[in-house]
Amino acid sequence: MKNVFVLAVLFAVATASAEDMVPLKTKLPPPLFVGTPVPINVPNLEPPQHGKRPDFMVPKGTVNLALNKKVTSSDSEPIVGTLDLITDGDKDGDEGSWVELGPGKQWVQIDLGKEADIYAVIVWHYHSQARVYRDVVVQISDDPKFEKGVTTIFNNDYANELGLGAGKDLAYIETYQGKLMDAKGAKGRYVRLYSKGNTTNKLNHYIEVEVWGKPAS
């Protein structure tokens, strides 16, 4: 009888949890290039995305906390565009939608205004041609200087060129769907994204960054 009760409780909790999880719904921009065909069934390579990305489940009530939030950067005077383009909701890949930062290691940082539970970060660097951005690292912290309490949710800097530790995530080709990174509910007010050039040039680009989460309770 006791076992049945425990099972019933677990079932109820699981059902309640499942009901609280909903697919993350973001609006995708139109694709601008057919793209270098991403290999299929190749071990160790970022799996391809044919058609729509599989649903990524987030707690009900999760929203894009980054929309229209303040953005700062290691390059305060971008070569092209302005930093506010990164959180303006425009994900089109055309000129005028992206900001171009200087060559080499650069970062952008979004201030969410207050601490939040973060479930996913989606980044669109540049999607009008097939490119791979180098040494992509995404971190979350409550410290605006990212000196303490830092959670790294994505790192494909395998050679530790940025000095943030060697990462094991895989490089990926940019597409109009952006790159979704699982933040696993990490807490923090600031989200910082690093990169170090790309396969076409040494510059760094951002079209949009979305931070999906809920204000910390």
Add this chain to the structure above:
Amino acid sequence: MHTDESVNAYITGELLAGKSFHYDPQDRHGPALFVLAEPVARLLGANNFSGLTESQLRLSPVLAGTATVLLFGAGVEMFGFIPCLVAALLFAFAPLPLYYSRYFIHETLFVAVTLGLILSGWQALRKSSLPSAALAGFCAALMLACKETAALHFFAVAVALFVCRFAASRHFGMPGPVPARTFGILTCAWTAPGAPGWKIILAATTAFLFTFILLFTWFGRDWQALPDLVRAIPNFAARAGGEGHQKPFWYYLKLLAGGGSGGIIFALAVLGFFRARGSASRLFLAIYALLIITIYSAIPYKTPWLALNFWLPLALLAGLAIEWIWFATTKLPVRAAVLVSLAAVGSLIAQDTRQRVFLHPADENNPYAYAHTVEDLLRLPPRLAQLARQENLAQPRIAVVAADPWPLPWYLRKYSQVGFWQPGQNPGAADFFITSPEAAEKLGDKLKNFRPEYFGVRPEVLIILWSPWDRSR
């Protein structure tokens, strides 16, 4: 190195290694560039492909570009001092000719010998000079041995001369043609007293045929090249349709008029076009410019280096415009203003040259860097060397699997164990694989224990370096 440069480098390397040139009717040009490049590279110490450097190869177009600048000195009699001075300065300092004068492709040499043909041909016809006629034939053969598009230029020159024939006798008071002594298309020109017309034509034709056969057969070693050249005609006709390089009619005009200085130079050339009168040679220049620009613009296949063919007449026409402005202004203050304006144009040219030639030569936003190899690929050789050291491999086995591997042969030339395969072929075992994303799919489990690393080749084109992956690291 651009893909085309790397292909030319490979051919030069083969010649340095003692092999002979074989004309490929499918996708190659003639041997003229290599006649220059091989001895230059050898003189600089190279004796095979792996020993070549960019500087050794690119010195050849530098020499051809320098020759063009100097040749304008021989054009003073034909076009006048100021037009030739301006054209020489534009060839020496403007971004377009400077950019391609260090590009190891055929274009710079082609333009140099085109100018050689125009100058020597004019001398031959005006002075009935047999040496000039032979030189013209020699230059025409070199043009054809550079690029098969020489036929377009021969047509434009012939039509321009034909028009000049009538204009010369009617407006310039020059002796008209002597049909009884000349024949063929060259009757369009006029001859001064001197060698009979048939001797002029014979000298030019003999020099042309001798040089043409000598070069295309690679000094008598490959006679198959002659029928191959005929077989190449349908290939080039098909290529003219675009083959992925098709662009709108106005592409070249936009390219030439671009940048801070392009519009001004182009406007001067247009002014020069309308002032190109007073002598048959200037009329010839204007007609030749109009024809060659129209012909190239009408062909769907377009690449930016082909615009160098227009730069030759346009630079001279811009010189004609400046000459006209100079002589139209006699008052000192006005001339001072003209000089100041020219200095300002010079400053704009310098800025464009600095940006396009020196600061951003491989940037995809540079209109001259057409499908150019991106800087990212320069990271591949040192990365391979680093990985080989890590794996204690003195001579790693590298398997390249890609439908179009160029320019990788250039960047991997230092490695002795490099093989190239097409997607779907089995490359066997290797220490490193380099694949296109498409080819990787077909290698399947062979890549199971390899770590992928992307490198850019050209805008839109990526390759993957696969290195042994120790997951415990």
